[in-house]
Amino acid sequence: MSRPVVRRDLADLPAYVPGARSPVGAAAFKLSSNENPYPPLPAVVAAIMDAAEDVNRYPDMFATELTEAIGASLGVDPAGVVVGTGSVAVLGHVLTAFCEPGDEVVVPWRSFEAYPIAVALAGAVGVRVPVGEDGRLDLVAMAAAVTERTRVVLVCTPNNPTGPAVRADELEEFLVAVPEHVLVVLDEAYVEFVRDADAADGLATFAANPNVVLLRTFSKAYGLAGLRVGYAVARPRLAAGIRLASTPFGVSHLAQHAALASLRARDQLLARVDAIVAERTRMLAGLRGQGWTVPDSEANFVWLALGDHATTFAERCARAGVVVRPFAGDGVRVSVGEPEATDILLEVAADWLR
Ligand SMILES: *Cc1c(COP(=O)(O)O)cnc(C)c1O
Numbered sequence: 001m002s003r004p005v006v007r008r009d010l011a012d013l014p015a016y017v018p019g020a021r022s023p024v025g026a027a028a029f030k031l032s033s034n035e036n037p038y039p040p041l042p043a044v045v046a047a048i049m050d051a052a053e054d055v056n057r058y059p060d061m062f063a064t065e066l067t068e069a070i071g072a073s074l075g076v077d078p079a080g081v082v083v084g085t086g087s088v089a090v091l092g093h094v095l096t097a098f099c100e101p102g103d104e105v106v107v108p109w110r111s112f113e114a115y116p117i118a119v120a121l122a123g124a125v126g127v128r129v130p131v132g133e134d135g136r137l138d139l140v141a142m143a144a145a146v147t148e149r150t151r152v153v154l155v156c157t158p159n160n161p162t163g164p165a166v167r168a169d170e171l172e173e174f175l176v177a178v179p180e181h182v183l184v185v186l187d188e189a190y191v192e193f194v195r196d197a198d199a200a201d202g203l204a205t206f207a208a209n210p211n212v213v214l215l216r217t218f219s220k221a222y223g224l225a226g227l228r229v230g231y232a233v234a235r236p237r238l239a240a241g242i243r244l245a246s247t248p249f250g251v252s253h254l255a256q257h258a259a260l261a262s263l264r265a266r267d268q269l270l271a272r273v274d275a276i277v278a279e280r281t282r283m284l285a286g287l288r289g290q291g292w293t294v295p296d297s298e299a300n301f302v303w304l305a306l307g308d309h310a311t312t313f314a315e316r317c318a319r320a321g322v323v324v325r326p327f328a329g330d331g332v333r334v335s336v337g338e339p340e341a342t343d344i345l346l347e348v349a350a351d352w353l354r
Contacts, residue, residue, distance in 0.1 A: 087230030
């Protein structure tokens with residue numbers, strides 16, 4: 001019998017496990033997907049409602065106004081800004097644009113679970129380099145993992161799910177060690193939450209290194225996870241290639257206008273980020289005060305390296321009213337959200353040690 005066959009290697013892809021949703025009707029705090037706990041600002045909702053009037057039309061394929069606004073807000077050439085339906089999609093387009101079948105992509109691990117999937121879908125081969133016990137990327141080992149086949153290196157900073165950001169000095173050394181034809185992708189999904197003065201400055205790094213591409217998103221600090229909009233910042237020549245690999249009309253009219261309104265309300269939104277960072281400090285101090293060893297977090301989550309106990313700990317949290325994200329056999333990631341949720345988490349964590 002002859003029939004269509006799905007690409008065989010798809011069966012071997014790791015599944016993307018979304019953070020559990022709160023059970024319908026149950027009063028639970030969702031700390032499982034690194035979402036922003038604040039609802040959209042009224043001005044952002046108004047922009048979405050206005051844009052709704054035009055959804056019989058295709059969106060602006062080039063998201064002209066948005067790429068210009070992003071370029072202006074970062075001080076970069078808008079010709080180098082490529083938007084997509086979340087930075088996860090943009091990462092896929094970057095890999096499609098740069099990798100040929102069998103090319104290697106160096107990825108830290110454990111890191112963002114979308115990486116191995118995106119790499120395999122692009123037909124490339126992922127080369128995993130272990131993240132240290134302290135939750136930090138090992139950039140020396142990552143540079144050493146580069147071979148003649150390497151086209152791209154993914155640098156997640158801060159690293160999801162462990163939390164630390166890459167330091168400026170180590171990134172500089174890394175970029176000296178990596179050949180200039182290898183694309184270095186700095187995934188800065190959480191850049192707005194970074195407070196460490198020694199952390200690498202992505203924009204300055206991008207300005208100084210033509211092989212660096214930044215990935216950023218409106219999903220986390222800007223609270224638009226549900227509308228799917230993220231972007232890459234690259235040299236215009238590379239951005240043109242990424243655009244060729246992108247889904248036409250990917251970013252909806254609603255998403256473009258919500259993102260524009262969010263950029264206009266940036267100060268208000270960044271004040272919310274400050275509040276989340278303060279809550280992160282309280283969560284980390286609370287856990288460490290109880291005796292937990294927790295990596296520094298420069299993002300909106302903290303990492304508990306619970307190993308084989310990850311799932312059990314997550315179950316206890318759920319029973320107490322907070323949904324967290326277990327990575328079986330490895331650890332638990334807890335997003336920073338409402339203060340009440342932190343209180344519950346700290347109670348469960350204290351009980352766990354008793
Ligand atoms: C959340 C996240 C993203 C962004 O996802 P979107 O597709 O923009 O919602 C990208 N990279 C990392 C490491 C993340 O954690």
